[in-house]
Amino acid sequence: MIAERFWQSAALGLLALGLSLVLTPLARWAMRRLGAVDQPDARRVNRRPIPRGGGLAVVAACYAALGLGVWLWPTLLAASPFWGVLPAFTVAATILVGVGVVDDCRGVPPLLKLAAQVAAAAILCWAGARLTLPLSWGAWGHSPWVYVPLTLAWYIGVVNAFNLIDGLDGLSSGLAVIATVGMVGAAFFVDQTIAPAFSVIFVCALLGFLRYNYNPATVFLGDSGSLFVGLTLATLALVSRRGDAFLVSIVVPVLCIGVPLIDTSLAILRRTLRAILRRVDPADTTSAGGAHSAAVMTADRDHIHHRFLSLARGNQRRAVWGLYGLALALLAVGFLALALREAKATVFIIGFGAFATVVVRAMTDIELWDAGRLLARPGARCGKRSVTVILYLLGDLVCMAALYLTLLFLLFGFDLPYAWPVLVNLFLAYTVPVALCLVAARAYTRIWGRSTRKDSFYVVAAVAVGSLVSHLVLAYAVPRLAADLRLCHILWAALLPVPLLLMRLAKPAFLQWLAASENARLRHRSxxxxxxxxxxxxxxxxxxxxxxxxxxxxxxxxxxxxxxxxxxxxxxxxxxxxxxxxxxxxxxxxxxxxxxxxxxxxxxxxxxxxxxxxxxxxxxxxxxxxxxxxxxxxxxxxxx
Known part of the structure; x- marks a missing residue:
């Protein structure tokens, strides 16, 4: 049965490959006639006009192969996890591809594209392609109040990720192939009976298009193609999940499309910082993005593929293969974690460390520079006292609550010794004396950017005195409750100064680190x-x-x-x-x-x-x- 499904899927994939090879030149000719041509400019890397919108060939090849599959082997596609959401996916894809074609030909406002993405995501969420949290986390993870915003954010993030990463010849389509193969492999690792017919069709259609999109490219995906690719991958990641484990259901899909997600996250951060800088100083043009970085949705030339292109000294093939290698490395982390079930937590921590290292290293030259410029402005140093006090109060409350909940679950798991109302009252008994002592120690009026060791000592002393007072009050008022949770209270009081001080000293520490990085750059340039x-x-x-x-x-x-x-x-x-x-x-x-x-x-x-x-x-x-x-x-x- 499995072998039969494999050969049937392979036959449909070969059909999609052939159709894509034939239809891509036709799409290229048609889009050129419609005027959908990428003209060379300062932001783009192509040196000659190249038609965009070639992704229409991928769409046509996928649906033609699907149609033949429904006619020849209906049970094959019915067994595919994609089959249940195919009607809704078709409607959503029609919306995005239609908007993409108009954008390729005439241009579409960014907000209209975002509205189309939200509509497509809502349709698929309604059809059942949802991002739900593992059941082991509790039933709240399957509440509409949780999975609807998560699903919308997932679709919008992935769709825009592949739209933004489409900046080098063969990059977006190649990364999509790697991501799809990774998702299918992860699904097979957990469930060998899965029928990945649509995934095979999608990969083969992309490979046929890649024949014309690889450097030197003669056609680009365009928005019509990149939006379809992003929508397909976002949906495949949700419907191909097997098992309820956090690693299988969330981590592996994220690692499969890690490179585009990194790029999108950096783009949002970078453009937001520049928009703030331009708003506070309209005459400023010294940011890494120059004068053309006023809006969050404004395109720039600081994407991760532009940086790899700079490292490769303008060689597009080397830059693309470097990003392919990065995608494969992130994928390998996910598969290693799946293979080593016993030590999967450790492997995931290592993989997350590598993921974070890539992000921080990629941010160092541009995003952190803009963040440092924003924080280093004289007006950003002190700010309004009332706003600063409120932020510190809210930050302290979040730190106290997060540490309290973490200790409760570490010490007692999900079998808590008392009901939630009792634990909430206990939390208030913990925090109120500490907060009053912090106020008495003037922890909310000190300028922490110019703090000394004495200021930090006052915070530690305030936490110690406040915790001692609360413990004495609880021991007198509710001795049994205080005795049952004595260890939790002691650990809470001992660990609380750490997040409180980290929150206060993070900004000056970041500026010092930024200064050291800038000095290293100046030493090299000098x-x-x-x-x-x-x-x-x-x-x-x-x-x-x-x-x-x-x-x-x-x-x-x-x-x-x-x-x-x-x-x-x-x-x-x-x-x-x-x-x-x-x-x-x-x-x-x-x-x-x-x-x-x-x-x-x-x-x-x-x-x-x-x-x-x-x-x-x-x-x-x-x-x-x-x-x-x-x-x-x-x-x-x-x-x-």
């Missing part, structure tokens, strides 16, 4: 750009700390590379001062070390330096043609 000074400091003291703080404050406007610190204290040699290595005294700058460092300026930052030592530094700088300067904090009386 080796070939003489306009960027390479600075050594003399003296690892308070003045140097003030100088580096100023450097971090002006991170987006710096044009100086900080390369190290000189200090006469032998106990400091080899240590790190705010990410700068302490090299030792002046005598450590041997000719070989000078060739490695290539300093162009030495700034004396220590006030405790004698005239003899200063004369030695001056003579050294004169001998090696190094500029000498001095930085200090001085007080001067101003005339009235």
């Amino acid at each position: 080796l070939t750009d003489p306009a960027i000074p390479r600075v050594l400091f003399y003296g690892a003291g308070v003045n140097l700390r003030a100088y580096i703080t100023l450097f971090e404050t002006n991170v987006t406007r710096n044009n100086v590379a900080l390369i190290g610190v000189l200090d006469d204290n032998p106990g400091l040699r080899g240590r790190i001062f705010r990410d700068l290595p302490i090299l030792g005294p002046l005598e450590c700058l041997t000719p070989e070390r000078l060739r490695q460092l290539c300093p162009t300026r030495i700034i004396v930052t220590t006030p405790a330096i004698g005239p003899e030592r200063l004369a030695d530094i001056r003579a050294f700088c004169k001998e090696h043609c190094i500029t000498l300067a001095r930085a200090s904090i001085e007080e001067a009386t101003l005339p009235l």
Whole structure:
């Protein structure tokens, strides 16, 4: 039975492949006559006009093969998980393909495209292609209030992911092939009786189109094709799920289409940041996106495939194969987790770490730069006090509640010792004294961007005192309840300072990390750009700390590379001062070390330096043609 289904699916796939090979040139000719041609410009990578809308051949090939399959082997398609939603899928695909054709020919406003995507997603959600959470998480995961917004977000995200990633020859169609094969493989891993007829047809139709779309491409998918591809993959991911495990039902489909989802997430973040920057400063054109980044839906040339193209030095094939490799690597993580059922949690953590590493690395050059520019604005430092206090209060409440629920489920699982109303009252008894102590410690009025260790100590002390007071009150009022949950209360009080301080110190820590990344970039550029000074400091003291703080404050406007610190204290040699290595005294700058460092300026930052030592530094700088300067904090009386 399985072998028969395999050969029948293969026959339909070969038919779809042949039809796609024949229909793609016809679609290319028709779209050229209709004027749906991609003209070269600053954002696009094609150097000659290329027709778009070739995805219509994929749509026609898929439905022609499906029609023949219904006529020849109706039981084959009836056994396919896609069969139950095929009518609704056809209606949804008609909406998106129709809007896509109009967009390819004449252009469609982004909001109209979004409305079409919402309508298509709603139709499929109504038909049963829904994103529901595993039953092991509870019945709430199957409530319409949960699965409807999740399903709409899934469809809109995946459809736009393949629409945005369609920027290089063969990229979107190739990634769709990899994703479909991965989903079918994952489904087979769990259920060997599955009949993936539609998946085989879809893959073969894409392969036929890829013959003309691979570099050098003669036709593009266009919006009509990329929207259909995204809709198909989003639906396949939902209807092909087998089992109720979190790994099978959610993680593997996400990893299968990981590359487009990464790109879409970064695009939303990047464009949102730039829209905010343009709104707060209309004259600003210094963002990575320039002056054309005012709207979230405005296209740019900072997608992940553009970055791979830059790494490949303009070679489209290398860039595309690099992204294919990234997609296969994410897919391999999912299959490894499926194969190692015993250790699947560990494997998934490793895979998620790799996924996060890719995201952070891809963000470093552009998205984090724009985020740093937004946070580094003088007006973004303090903000309105009332808004800041409210945000801190809400953040503390979220941290307290999240930690409380986490400890309850870790200690007791789903078999909680008391009813929810009792646990909610207990949570209030925990949090109110702590919140009052935080208010008394002025934790909501401190400027955490300029905090010291004493400020952090006040938060820890406030949590400790508040927790002790609440425990004493509970032990007196409800001794049995306090005794049953004593361990939970102790762990809650011990761990609570961590998220509270992380929330307060995240922004300054991020700006410091951004400054270190920018300084590393400037150090690299300064080796070939003489306009960027390479600075050594003399003296690892308070003045140097003030100088580096100023450097971090002006991170987006710096044009100086900080390369190290000189200090006469032998106990400091080899240590790190705010990410700068302490090299030792002046005598450590041997000719070989000078060739490695290539300093162009030495700034004396220590006030405790004698005239003899200063004369030695001056003579050294004169001998090696190094500029000498001095930085200090001085007080001067101003005339009235």
